[in-house]
Amino acid sequence: MRVRLRVEFTTEPFDLDEAPPHAVAAREVLQSAELDAVDVGPFGNTAEGGADQVLTAVDALLRQSLAAGATRVSLQVNVVGEGEK
Numbered sequence: 001m002r003v004r005l006r007v008e009f010t011t012e013p014f015d016l017d018e019a020p021p022h023a024v025a026a027r028e029v030l031q032s033a034e035l036d037a038v039d040v041g042p043f044g045n046t047a048e049g050g051a052d053q054v055l056t057a058v059d060a061l062l063r064q065s066l067a068a069g070a071t072r073v074s075l076q077v078n079v080v081g082e083g084e085k
Contacts, residue, residue: 004080005054008046011065012072022070026061033057048080 011022019027019042027045030038035049035057047057058075065073 003051004048005051006046006048006078006080007054007058007075008044008078009061009073009075010044011070012074014043020069022065022068025068026065026070026073029057029061029064033060 009026011020011026013020015023027040030040030045030047033047033049033056034053035047037046037048039046047054049057054077058077062073062075
């Protein structure tokens with residue numbers, strides 16, 4: 001059985017007028033990763049895929065969003081069961 005993970009995260013500080021550099025950096029990491037599903041939104045982002053791919057993407061998004069000025073990253077990772085979406 002292959003373990004699947006879902007990650008949900010937000011980066012701060014928020015800017016309601018335009019996406020700040022740290023949010024753009026995190027989104028670019030997700031969109032370029034080898035993940036099965038990516039949903040990018042103004043108040044949260046979700047991605048899903050195999051455990052290795054998700055954990056690699058999480059490492060990169062933390063490093064790159066912090067380097068781009070994030071002062072806080074809220075992150076949740078869940079194991080996704082069969083048939084769960």
